[in-house]
Amino acid sequence: MKIERAAVIGAGVMGAGIAAHFANAGIPVVLLDIPAKEGDRSAIAKGAVQKMLKTDPAPFMHPKNAKLITTGNLEDDLNLLADVDWIVEAIIENPAIKADLYKRIDPVRKPGSVVSSNTSTIPLNLLVEGQSERFRKDFLITHFFNPPRYMRLLEIVGGTDTRADALAAVADVCDRRLGKGVVHCKDTPGFIANRIGVFWIQTAVNAAVDLGLTVEEADAVGGRPMGIPKTGVFGLMDLVGLDLMPHIAKSMLATLPPNDPYRDSVREHPVIAKMIAEGYTGRKGKGGFYRLNKANGAKVKESVDLRTGEYRPSEKARLDSVSAAGRDLRKLCEHPDKGGRFARRVLAHTLAYAASLVPEIADSIVAVDEGMRLGYNWKQGPFELIDRLGTAWFAELCRSEGLPVPALVETAAGRPFYRVEDGKLQHLTTAGVYDTVVRPDGVLLLSDVKRAAGNKPVWKNGSASLWDIGDGVLCCEFTSKMNAVDGDIMAAYGKAMKLIGDGKGEWKALVIHNEADNFSVGANLGLALFALNIGMWSQIEEMVEAGQRTYRALRYAPFPVVAAPSGMALGGGCEILLHSDHVQAHAETYVGLVEVGVGLIPGWGGCTEMLARYARNPKAPRGPMPPVATAFETISLAKVAKSAAEARDLMFLRATDGITMNRDRLLADAKAKALELAAGYTPPEKDSYVLPGPGGKAALDLFVEGFALQGKVTPHDKVVCSALAEILTGGDADISKPVGEDDLLRLERKAFMELVRTPGTIDRIEHMLTTGKPLRN
Structure with a gap:
């Protein structure tokens, strides 16, 4: 079956966000909610769309996407469901109310259409009780994470009656068109990410209080050193809302097995209860564990004292464990200070809990790790973190913390959960044997390419590597800090051009891509400032001229150059895109020439290329001044496109450039385009x-x-x-x-x-x- 049209029932923050993301994918969507008591009966759904157009960060990748949403209400417009292929229910977490809704929509939906619930707390078998056989076959759970545009995880749960082709169709459209990392879960409370995530949060809060850590100290230990976003735990609770946590706890306690360790972890902390009662519920309230106090005309960041509940000026955490351990997770846990004790307790309990849940919540450790990476933005999932510690060492950690060693850790018997064999990534199964990690068709990851090559690139230096990604295509990967462009990256381009030559030998094309959070933040300002401070003016000028020469050489090379960015592509990173024959951009690519912010102008051809693009624009007024004025406005205001779609408006991307919704498919799409261009390629002509x-x-x-x-x-x-x-x-x-x-x-x-x-x-x-x-x- 194909999914070409969708509907979302429930125009709250989550439902409206899901509808917006359908529209981002180019899928027409109906958004319904209850009738308004006064005036326009569809005002609730219409108001949700208007609110999203003003929301920052924006649910829409482009404002025009809002036109793909048809609004209505559940009394007058149920007939609109007759034309859609997939209906997503995103209403209140009440089984009785959901059941009533399902009975109302079942008679009007078209045969074979899929119905899914966005629930994260109610088991599927409970949701389909009393529903028709036809409904049960078409029903599943699709758990989006908030905000739907930005959070990549999509948990899918099928029931015993769910049609296999319905599951496959939803998984495919979520992957390819919505850009989601689809993880198949079992019908258990909280599925994967929230089952582990809420336990982790509760455990970390308890440990911080028990060990006397400040919120800053707990977030400093439980954030970046563990590969977790810098918000840590308390910053994350501020983000999602402190008042949400008691509701989640109540729901989990109502459905979890009697002996689940989460039950023992749930504690009410008087300070948190007081904050919620007084409206300090996080960023959506008056503040949370952190707040910005704007009293007396000043802005002072403040933090809650976990003992008293009073606010005080925030202080940078200074813990020997964090400074001494660096990225060594085991060293962090072994440190005797309170930061080390906090790390031991949180990791032991959280990772042991995760390990104990396989195969209860998912068939493989791969699904669990993927769920935590994509749902909670962890750099590594629980089993990858155990591998960092060592499975044998982790078993001893569990014993020292008074925890039973999970059966899966015992099965590992000192072996890692992941290994590379014959250039392929493998994972340990519950049977104690290794299986190869299989990627979906159309997914090509640079990390897999590197494993297959034994981490031996075709060529490398301190800031870049050239990789063979197959079929005669070279890939240039940046490896400098934040992928800042420097002389070594320019040298890598030069080497690639020499290797590819005329494009008719061993190599045919070049793709520029990396899997870091950001494609490139621009030129290396640290090197520039060093040169300025010692008056190396000739070297600076040579750097500018060398960059221009290199970028122009790429622009007019006898082979195609395809850039495949994601994340930020700013300054010199943007100029790479401007000089490529084609850009295959991830949908979440943020592009701009921002040099004026540091008192400079784009010096590697950015001004020239933007002028060329505006001059070629067939929709622009004729004459010499309009393209100049538009380029001046874009560059002088340091405009940054907040999506690949917006980058087309600003002409950082051309209409012919591609957009890939799923980041895991970006490199494969870029490679395919490079090979397409390589057939009979001729370089562009110079402009005047x-x-x-x-x-x-x-x-x-x-x-x-x-x-x-x-x-x-x-x-x-x-x-x-x-x-x-x-x-x-x-x-x-x-x-x-x-x-x-x-x-x-x-x-x-x-x-x-x-x-x-x-x-x-x-x-x-x-x-x-x-x-x-x-x-x-």
């Missing part, structure tokens, strides 16, 4: 432009001056904008003569070198490196 010259620059300067008089432009903004205007208008260009790319690149270099010598720019660079925020000087 008619530019307005000094008159155009004067107009832009006047425009900036107007904003300066309104207090919207700082003194150094004016300096940077003037330099940018000089480039985009062609310097002293004669409007009757075309300006070539080489002329524009020369103007870029000149402007960059002038700006980099100014005190205002140096101050901005230093401030960015120190604080991570732009300086408004």
